[in-house]
Amino acid sequence: MDTFLSALKAVIDSLGATIALPIIIFFVALILGAKPGKAFRAGVVIGIAFIGINLVIGLMWGALSEVGQALVKNLGITRDVVDVGWPSAAAIAFGTKVGLWVIPIAILVNILFLVLRWTKTLNVDIWNFWHFAFIGSMVAAVSGNLAYGLIAAALAAALALFLADWTAKAVQSFYGLPGISIPHLTTAPGVPFAIFTNWFVDKIPGLNKMEADPETIRKRFGVMGEPVILGLIIGLILGILGFYNAGDFQTVLVKVLGLGMNLAAVMLLLPRMVSILMEGLMPVSEAAREFMQKRAGSREIYIGLDSAILIGHPAAISTSLLLVPVAILLSLILPGSRVILFADLAIIPFVVAMFAPLMRGNIVRMVIAGTLELLVGFYLATWMSPLFTSAALDAGFKMPENALSITSIGDGFLWPPALFAQLVNYLGVFGLVIVAALLGVAMFFYMKNTKAWEIAAGAPKE
Amino acid sequence: MPMRKTILVACGTAVATSTVVAKSLEEILRDRGIDVVTRQCKASEVASMISGVDLVVTTTPLPGNLGVPVIQTLAFLTGIGKEAVITQIIQALKL
Structure with missing residues (x-):
């Protein structure tokens, strides 16, 4: 029996998410009350999704590694931490040993x-439980201790609930979504940046009166705002910078256009693959929703949803269109940062969506707050990239030899994973105790003075 | 045999919430004998994806004047008011 179990463990460890996750998902779905047939199909589809994501990530890594090395040679800047995008981050997070347990x-x-x-x-x-798994995976990677990772994931889930409650009234009134809250750890961490920016901008004469019209910006950018076109353009720019001296005109042209098309392909294919993962997760999330709703009772409850439902708002879209060039520029000039942005430029609306209620959709302020959050993010991401990379290996993703380190804006740029991982890095298990204590204190003051906290997050005063 | 209808499902990512809506729609409408094709896209891509589409179902606000009916709903995510939205969708498809 022991031999059998250790053999099973070895199989699971070596095959990672393609084998282990389908099995776990099958059982979790069954326990939550899904029909066996549906649960089985869900598991198989999730395994397929990981195979698909692996293929596309291979394509992206190949393309980006080559141009990354060429950039180092040509421009003398070290940009060896590649942004692989949140779809990869989600797949990695669900694929790690922490990710296996995050749903229950x-x-x-x-x-x-x-x-x-x-x-x-x-x-x-349920889909966005990947953020909790991500934080747990960072902690597990930095401490080498799976239990710490699991505790961190639980604390992250609690943090998301707190941030959702805190911002609920603001979101409901600004976006017109009664009864909804957003426990989404790419979006909610923006609130402190928005509070700070508002305070700061209010003190600067001239700037504090400035506004911009979201519809005009959206119309002017048009097709440029689409991820596929964005991927193509970034590929062409990186290609020209990296390969302009790669040989005769024909060689350069082929390399530059090839990179542009490769990166455009990634922008279309990666989300498609990840939506297969989502499709596989659906029977689980439906069963979990019914399971939880049945047990929630009849008192006032906010239903926590994905911030994807906020992103269509003109303020969020326009702000992120303006932030794309800012982000690329920062990526090239920031001293000490090693991150080259690419795949996650499409996630910027998620980062800025929670600014909107506090700033009444004022794009000037949203762009300032977004720039600030990204600026800090480059350094957090540079620090966290070794952890991110080792989580990817844990999840069984194949990385090329001498591969670059990886990161993504969601959530590699954000303070919650960095905070958790830093504290555990320096203090071990006491780091987790401190996180729990901080969260407890914040929740205590929030419950004592709910109204004032809600107004601070952008809820209307009445 | 009525013509097969195409529904474009939009959300912020074309990954998460739109997958839930698209797969639920396919399943529910198939159970009622209605044959539909769904496509998914991001809110920012709707304008480019609109040709040949009979109905847009979205979980997030979209710009106006798309030339086809648009239904914005969270019912497939929350489970609340799902039946009413399905009736609305079937009417919008003129079946």
Whole structure:
């Protein structure tokens, strides 16, 4: 029996997400009450999704590694941390050993918080549990301790509930979504940046009166705002910078156009592959939603959803269109940062969506806050990239020899994973105790003075 | 045999919430004997994807005047009011 178990463990460890996750997902779906046939198909589809994502990531790594090395040679700047995009981050997070357990853990945390009346949010957005798995994976990578990673994932799930409650009234009134909150750890961490920017901008005469019209910006950018075109243009720019001296005109042209098309392909294919992962997860998330809604009782509950439902707002779209060139520029000039941005330029609307209620959709302020958050993010990402890379290996993604390190804006640029990982890095298990204490203190003051906190996050005063 | 209808499903990513909506729609409408094709896209791509589409279902706000009916709904994500939205969708498809 022992031999059998250790052999099984070896198989799971070596095959990673393609084998282990389908098996776990099958059982989790069954426990939550999904029909066996559906649960089985869900598991198989998830395995397929990982195979597909692996193929596309291989294409991207190949293309970006070559141009990354050429850039180092030509421009003398070290940009060896490649942005692989949030779809890769999500797949990596679900594929790690922490990711295997994140769904039951986060559901338990949510039910516990509802029973204790510590939250009003019922987080039915199972898909975005990947953020908790991501934080847990960073902690597991930095400490080498799976238990710490699992505890960190549970704390991250609690943090998401707190941030969702705190911002709920602001989101509901600004976006017109009664009864909804957003426990999404790419979006909610922006609130402190928005509070700071508002405070700062209010003090600067002239700037504090400035506005811009979102519709005009959106119309002017038109097709440029589409990820595929964005990927093509970035590929062409990187190609010209990296390969202009690669040989005769024909060689240069082929390399530059080839890179442009490769990166455009990644922008279209990667989200498609990840949507297969989402399709596989659906029977689980439907079963989990029914399971939790049945147990939530009849009191006032916010339903926690993906911030994807906020992104169509003109303020979010226009702000992110303006932030794309800013982000690329920062990526090229920031001293000490080693990150080259690419795949995650399409996620910027998620980063800025929670600014909008606080800033009444004022794009000038949103762009300033977004620039600030990205600026800090480059350094967090540079620091976290070795952890990110080792999480990818843990999840069984194949990386080429001498591969670059990897990161992504969602969530490699954000402070929650960096905070968790830094504290555990320096303090071990006490780091987790401090995170729990900080969260407890924040929740205590929020519950004591709910109204004032909600207004601080952008809720209307009345 | 009525013509097969095409529904464009939009959200912020074309990955997460639109997959839930698209797969639920396919399943529910198939159970009622209605044959539909769904396509998914980001909110920013709707304008380029609109040709040949009979109906847009979205989880996030879209710009106006697309020339086809648009239904914005969270019912497939929250499970609340799903039946009413399905009726609305079937009417919009003029079946």
